[in-house]
Amino acid sequence: MAAIELRGLTKVYPGGVKALDSLDLVIPDGEFFALLGPSGCGKTTLLRTLAGLETATGGSVVIGERDVTGVQPGGRDVAMVFQDYALFPHMNVTDNIAYPLRIKKVGKTERQEKAAEVGARLGLDQLMDRRPGQLSGGQQQRVALARVMATQAQAFLFDEPLSNLDARLRLEARTFLKKLQRELGVTTVFVTHDQAEALAMADRMAIMEAGHIRQIGTPAEVFQRPANTFVAAFIGSTPMNLLDAVVHGDTLEVAGCKVPVPASAEGLLTEGERLVYGVRPEYNTYSAEPAEGSLGGRVSIVENLGASHLVTLEVNDVAVQAVVPEGDEPAVGDEGFAVPRRDRALVYRDGELVSA
């Protein structure tokens, strides 16, 4: 068990591509931490630099108060689960799980006992003699997890742990992983490009873009108060409404309508200033009747989300989305009004959140 600390970590690939640009990050002991971002943002590079598979160009990596920046992967006391699980196809499940112990020169009987113990804990006891090729995706993932558990490393690193599973299994594995991490209490960093996965599993997360960390926070923080428009657009299964706005006294003019200044930005705006007004579709209340401080227009699209509907309104040629519970959904062409929740709406100045 150990905390992980990055100080000014920089990685420049030969050819001048800056994959990581002076990152600072502290992950406390026992935390389940997500690195989230679009492809090419540097999240996998960061994980591989933590593991020692990439060498840092600058800055340092500290794991459990030990500076491991120049240490080989094997000496860092971390264990990694790869995206394709990297189970050795020529070894059976027992030998795969016991492999880290074999490297540590643990005796054969002892390591087989240990493998059986860890395997049984993950429900693999019937499969110990099989080869990876004879296992389903979910079973392979559990073998990979059992293998890192057998190492008793100080920290676990997971590279896209769920991306190789099919959609239904992914939800199951998500719950399973979260439960397992909680039980083991080992500091775990995982990489994902799926914001829903990060929100669901992580205790905290870092959202990355082009080698920079754009926000660090709990899932609730990044969902409710994205620090910038990049995070606002990236997080959430329905993208946030980001609308151009102009300040008029204590109201904002958005798409030709007047909405009150959000609670978070009260007293921080200047008259006539041009800003971006952000509100999640989930925080818009839909009304068929005109309402005070609402965005009114014609319904152009209604998308079914299951228990709710995503309604797109054309407000003076600007698209505004709202989530409407089932049963209340309007028909296309109806007149409708989206009433933003004043305590959840946000204002961005030059792409950064305006708040006290």
Next chain:
Amino acid sequence: MTRFVAGRIGFYTLIAVLLAFFTIPLLWLATAPFTSDPTYEVRMPDFTFENFQMIIDHPYALWSLVNSLVLAVGTAVLVVVLSALAAYALSRVRLPGRDALLYALLLLSSIITGTAAMVPLFQLAIELGLIDSQTGLILILSGGLLPAAIFMIKDFMDSTPKSYEESARVFGASPLQIVRHVVVPLVRPGLATIAVWTVANVWGNFLMPFLLLSDVEKQPAAVIMYTLYTEGGQANLKVLSTFGLLYSVPVVLMYLFVSKKYGFRFHGGIKR
């Protein structure tokens, strides 16, 4: 209809002629050793073992088969070990001009064949004191086969996912442990191919041992075969056919064994 039948008859006749072309020499090889007075005809043998007795009595014949085995196995071991290590390095380490180097090696080794390199190799062997030595011959044969072997085995190495090795590295495995535990088992079919190919190559090689080994006791079967003449300078069909049969048996056995073990379905060893 008639045209179709005629066409079929023509087709099968052609096939039969082609098959006969390959079958008759093999039939001769199978029957002549058991015939007391073999000619170039294929005849029903009279099942005598006299010819085999002559081979057993021959001072060098049986030893030459052992020599062939020593040369073939020695070269195969050397080629497999060295080509595996070299191919692994070439497959994993980024070197500027790596592919150019590989293609140049392959090209040179296939252009400069044994015959062209005969004189310089002979001089080199003399300078190094490797003349008339089986070890020297093994080194020279390995040198000739290595470029192609490296090229072939590198393909197998390239097709194994890097994540296996990275995974082992994070668990603390050293590069040699990674090669032993992970890479070699994964490319085993490739290594088997190289081994078989090397053995077959050395087994049939006449020129190099003929050139570099003067001591008749060290010479392999391919060279001894060349000496099996009667006093009159005629090919001695009795010993020649019998020795030919004995000479071909080990190679056939090896193919059968490898084919049974790997089925010649060389698919890289990775099941996904």
